[in-house]
Amino acid sequence: MKDSTFQPIHEIGYSELKKKLDTYKGMSESDMINDTGDDAVIFSSGAEDIYSISSVIFLEGVHFDLTYHPLNHLGYKIVTAVVSDIYAMNTKPFQLLVNIAVPNMHSVEMVEKFYEGVDAACKDYQVQITGGDTTASHQLLAISATATGKGKKDKVIYRHGCKIGDLICVTGDYGAAIAGLRILMREKSEWKERGDYQFNPDFESYEYVIKRQLYPAARMDVIDMFEEKRIYPDSMTGVTQGLVNAIKNIANASSLGAELFLPAIPISLETRRVADEMKEDVDKYAFYGGEDYELLFTFPENKIGELEDFFDDFAVIGKMTRQKDLLKINTGGDETIHIEL
């Protein structure tokens, strides 16, 4: 008996699977000369353009857990992860390659579900899906995604370029993705302990943090805003591995240090509540949690008012200092924390 809504990959093989996946195109892009269906993807170039490229790899059991990660959200998330690196250079992604290694007892529909998420993300970020490798795996799903972006040479923003006294600005809020992960892991282990299929995990009170973990978005809007308003930071990086790592990126690249004002770091109430429940330090979530996919950038103090005039989803959390390799954290109380960068 064959269930038409669940067809194992081994029934059709990887070539047929790839054909099905090739129908997901994301957003069509004018620079593409060919796309899927050749040995490599070909795209053209304008004389003043520069290109950016970035790649990530996600493994089941390390970067995601299929017991609670819906496959379409996973597809969306890996695109967010890779395009957020492209945005972090003030460039815009236009092309995506996805390699997927999947056990052949998985269903075709599962892989299509994953691609639906990739496709939705590519439509949101205006990126064309241009193919990639579709191959077997023994047990675990492994995925890699590579995005190519485009920009103007004099508008690329690097990690280096910030100066002493520059203000450190961040978009969005921090620590929510790790808070979401904590909740998902707690409910999963509760469910396993009980061995009870009636068990109803409590996700409703944690909607925001869970969404930030499973289905995060990258900050295309910020890059669009820079372009529209013609206001550009001195330096920029993506916040993908926590705030400390992001600050380290820009400080090291300019041989500077940094000082943070802890109470200024944007952390959502829901994230704070989760940390309280877990009896953990919410600042650690923000510093080291990762997967926020927000942007951190620096502006000279006299330019910040200009930015504030038309953009308010950012916070000034500190400034760049002379003392190389040192991150000083002003807690707002008597204590000062020193972290070596």
Add this chain to the structure above:
Amino acid sequence: MKDSTFQPIHEIGYSELKKKLDTYKGMSESDMINDTGDDAVIFSSGAEDIYSISSVIFLEGVHFDLTYHPLNHLGYKIVTAVVSDIYAMNTKPFQLLVNIAVPNMHSVEMVEKFYEGVDAACKDYQVQITGGDTTASHQLLAISATATGKGKKDKVIYRHGCKIGDLICVTGDYGAAIAGLRILMREKSEWKERGDYQFNPDFESYEYVIKRQLYPAARMDVIDMFEEKRIYPDSMTGVTQGLVNAIKNIANASSLGAELFLPAIPISLETRRVADEMKEDVDKYAFYGGEDYELLFTFPENKIGELEDFFDDFAVIGKMTRQKDLLKINTGGDETIHIEL
């Protein structure tokens, strides 16, 4: 006690590991504006250039077996696999991103060994290594590689473009990589059965086929020759999944069929010997074995003499025919084999 020649990754962590790996640069490339050490890689473009991009993923246990695959050879092989797609478009690779997911009980030296192979390949193919993702894995090594290439718009060679009567040409010989794999698998199972550490696998009589499996090279020389002699095929594809798949690629892309003359297919004596020992059909090795990393291209009959004048490492194995989706194989005897494309 710490053995300085074997340092587990967990002792230094993935960031430090990445720093070590960032020292492998392959060949330095003038188009690169930045490379490792930013959120994404930036490269510039010339007005007449087009770019090509391709990506592959290799999983331990599926695409390679570390019991017999030396890590430096594995590094070389994944680069060969991805640049061969770039050459197959008549473009030249100049940049490579490598993502590696590796269990943290693996040693730093193992990963460095792998990168030595990547580096050696990138030097041979004149490609710059521009970073990538370095992350954890549970048990198995997973690697993906993405290469970017460059070419002239009017010199790109696609899978489509061949005409009825065009001669089908192939470089190198076929089926050797699968023959090498057969030998490696046989010796491994012998070794496991015996459970004998004194067991000395017989590899000497199989040097060529084993090299083709573990340490294959891509055909940069052919692309250089096309450029130097200004002679270009009508259509081209890489032979990575066997000859039948490659012929299918070009035939389908031009809505044509093909006819092959079986005795004309280049197969090395060593490959034939392995097939005999295994009591297997050597033609199947060539048709379906894969991992040859050779090129298949088509030329009009009246142009082939020109190519033969200065290049001899190719064979004419058949021609393109009108009958769409059909591959006719002339065995040289009474029999004709028909394969649906």
